[in-house]
Amino acid sequence: MDGETWIDTTRQKTDAPTRIPLLPTALDIIEKYKEHPQCCNKGVVLPVPSNQKMNAYLKEIANLCAISKTLTFHIARHTFATTVTLSNKVPIETVSKMLGHRSLKQTMIYAKILGVKISEDMKGLRERLKGG
Structure with a gap:
């Protein structure tokens, strides 16, 4: 396209x-x-690999990298939604569609933890209002 x-x-x-x-x-x-x-x-x-095998690989990677947090495929998906897309100004509607959510409400769970995003968005708004 x-x-x-x-x-x-x-x-x-x-x-x-x-x-x-x-x-x-x-x-x-x-x-x-x-x-x-x-x-x-x-x-x-x-x-x-299967989800179970993928999670085993992620656990092994975490051990090798001295990461204490449990890594799973679900956490990778969550990181994609928050860190890769939403934190980089990809609209939540787009993220919702890419994650395959049936409603925006499901994706809003990911957005709740992004207080930093709210701060950045408001900073951008302040700048735009100053310029106008």
């Missing part, structure tokens, strides 16, 4: 169609695994 690369899939949990534009780092990761045997054999983009 815009000359960029998108993932076009259906959400497993909600059976809702989803389209997500890919950032350059994601494209690099996809390129790295394009010849991976599991990807070639199964016709998938990435060799994705």
Whole structure:
């Protein structure tokens, strides 16, 4: 649609169609695994382990990096929503759509913890009002 690369899939949990534009780092990761045997054999983009196995890998990474917080796939999703998108001024409606939420109310849970975002938004408003 815009000359960029998108993932076009259906959400497993909600059976809702989803389209997500890919950032350059994601494209690099996809390129790295394009010849991976599991990807070639199964016709998938990435060799994705089960959620249980993924969480075990994340626990191992946390141990190696001396991170005391429990890392899970759900936390990674939460980090994407808050740190990667909302904190970088991606509108909550867009984040909601990318996360596959059926209502904006579900996404608002992620936005509640972003007091910093409120502060930044109000600072931006103050600046715009000064200029006007």
